[in-house]
Amino acid sequence: MIRFSLLEDRDRIFRRRHWLLQPGVFRLQSWVQDFNPNRVCSSLAQVWVRIMDLPMEYWQPSILEAMASAFGTLIRIDDHTIHRRMGHYARILVEVDMKMELIEKIMYKRSGVCSFANLVFEHLLEFCRNCGIVGHTTAVCTRGKKTEKESNTDRGRSHHRSASRN
Numbered sequence: 001m002i003r004f005s006l007l008e009d010r011d012r013i014f015r016r017r018h019w020l021l022q023p024g025v026f027r028l029q030s031w032v033q034d035f036n037p038n039r040v041c042s043s044l045a046q047v048w049v050r051i052m053d054l055p056m057e058y059w060q061p062s063i064l065e066a067m068a069s070a071f072g073t074l075i076r077i078d079d080h081t082i083h084r085r086m087g088h089y090a091r092i093l094v095e096v097d098m099k100m101e102l103i104e105k106i107m108y109k110r111s112g113v114c115s116f117a118n119l120v121f122e123h124l125l126e127f128c129r130n131c132g133i134v135g136h137t138t139a140v141c142t143r144g145k146k147t148e149k150e151s152n153t154d155r156g157r158s159h160h161r162s163a164s165r166n
Contacts, residue, residue, distance in 0.1 A: 014030070041131065041132055041133050042133065042134060043097050043098045043099045043127070043132050043133065043134060044095055044096070044097055044098070044134070045095070045096055045098050045124075045125045045127070045134050046075060046093060046094070046095050046096075047072075047093070047094055047095075047096055047121050047122065047123070047124060047125075048078070048091060048092070048093050048094075048121075048122040048123070049068070049071075049091070049092050049093075049094050049119055049120065049121055049122070050089040050090070050091050050119070050120040050122065051064070051067065051089055051090040051091075051092070051106065051117050051118075051119060052088075052089045052117055052118040052119070052120060053089070053117050053118060054089065054090050054108070054117040055110065056084055056087060058090070058108060059081055059082075059084060059090045061077060061082075063108075064077055064081075064090060064092055067092075067106050067108070067117075068092055068094045070103065070106055071094065071096060071100075071102060071103050071106075071119070072094040072095050072096035072097070073094060073095045074092055074093075074094055075092075075093040075094060075095055076092065076093040077090075077091075077092050077093075078090075078091035078092065078093070089120075096121075098125070098127040098134055099127075099132060102119075102121055102124075103119060104118065104119055105117065105118055105119060106119060128141045128143075130143060131143040
């Protein structure tokens, strides 16, 4: 937990959503009452994306940010892309919502003609469609599954769902 003595300092820090720390990205969020890290349900993941077959003249930050907005939020542009050291693909770090279906291609216009660039999402994290959490698959999800003992003691009782706090 970080405490700020000046509100202005806190506001300045929180204006940036992400902080790049090697080897990863540090993300800040405001404190919420009754916070329990074991109950954090996040479907967001930071993923490196290769934009294949995109001509180098489109490797400008503003263009790459516009492309990234079609499937997430741009966090960082790879140094090789910025300095155009490799011409095979542009590479960007994007925060994506794993609940959304990831697109395979993105359209761009070149000399008035529409072209497509393929997207390759590197090292996608496991995502559970059952509970909506990054880190495991539906096949091994334990949320909502009852043990044999719980199932036996619940027989004959009425069940209802209560609203969960987000």
